[in-house]
Amino acid sequence: MVITFANQKGGVGKTTLCMLFANYLVKRGINVLVVDIDLQKSIVSQRKSDRAAFNDQEEEYNVEGVDIDTQEEANVLMEKCKALDGVVLIDAPGTVADNTLLPVFVNSDYVICPYQYERKCLESTGVFVQLIEALKKKVSQMKLEVFFVPNHIDAKVGTKEEKELWQSTDDVFRRFGYVTERIPYKASIMRSNTFVLDKRQEADVMPCFDQIINVTHII
Template identity: 35%
Template sequence: MICLFGNQKGGVGKSTLTVLSGNYLSLDKDWPVTILDMDYQQSISQKFEKAKVLENEEPYDVLPANLESFPMLIPVLTKNNKDVVLIDLPGKLDDDGLIPVFEAADLVICPFSYDEFTFESTVLFTVVLKKVNPKIDVIFIPNRIKANVKFEIMTEVNEQLSKFGRITAAIPDRIDFQRITTFQTPVSLYGIITPVFDQIFADRLWKK
């Protein structure tokens, strides 16, 4: 399975969700996982290298990559159909190198927030993605949602995004997310993220 984490809008938490998914699939479900870090900041790769110094054997591999290297890497990473490849995409749409990535993917997880600019970026990303790969399964995650804040456009955003894919339960904005590593997820977050990932991955893992 090839799963993308993407949105044209930066700062929506796609790198964090990539790591959380890697931890969930490898540590909780015992699935072989590889993360391709294609984001310009390479934050997952940096986190991975830092954690390797402090921890024991890593639960999965993190490979820094770019759009140009994808066609060479993916046949090797998907030889076994039980392998899961998670890809943290760069936050852009103006590169033809994205086309083979979109075409190869089975699933895209698209985090977003309830503001007008992020909504427009999310829709644009999804429209382009669907033009390249009409069959791809799209999952939207309302992410970093602040408690006790009323979002006036929430109903409209959910209604529009549901035309393209499924919307999960919201993930709140919590300080604990800053303590995530590529070796573990803080126990305090399990009750928040596990129901979301169960909803996204359970059927796919069972089919494998």
């Protein structure tokens, strides 16, 4: 199974949720490979610094950095990923504006799309939804499903009107995929790494990740 973390917007939590989900799955005995296709190689460099921090701990999954410059390279990567057992998690870059990454979406089973309740982010997420919908129209065998994950949520912020607006945003996204439980804005989540999931992180992501696991039948 191939799951890609993507949105048209940068800084929404793609990399963070990808690492947390990897840790969450390996803790449940799932075979995981993380493929970092973002030019920034955030997860690759996180793994490097984690190796020093968690010096004698075993690496429970591999992190592979891959540069994708052409659609051909994207196709080759996806063929490899699809042939693997277990779950492949792909961390995509903060923009998917050019067509290079289209094969990644065409060949993924699911996309996890984090977003925030903030005008610019909602606009960009809308653009991303349009891209996926257009692709689905063009490529009939595509079976991609999208999980929209509200991330960075501070329960103390937001007027009654704003909260109603958020709810109606979710209703719109629900027409194009699953809208999961929200992930709170927490210092523990900022400390995510490529080795372990601590108790606090696990409690914060569990409602959302369990939903994803149930729908995808990963376990």
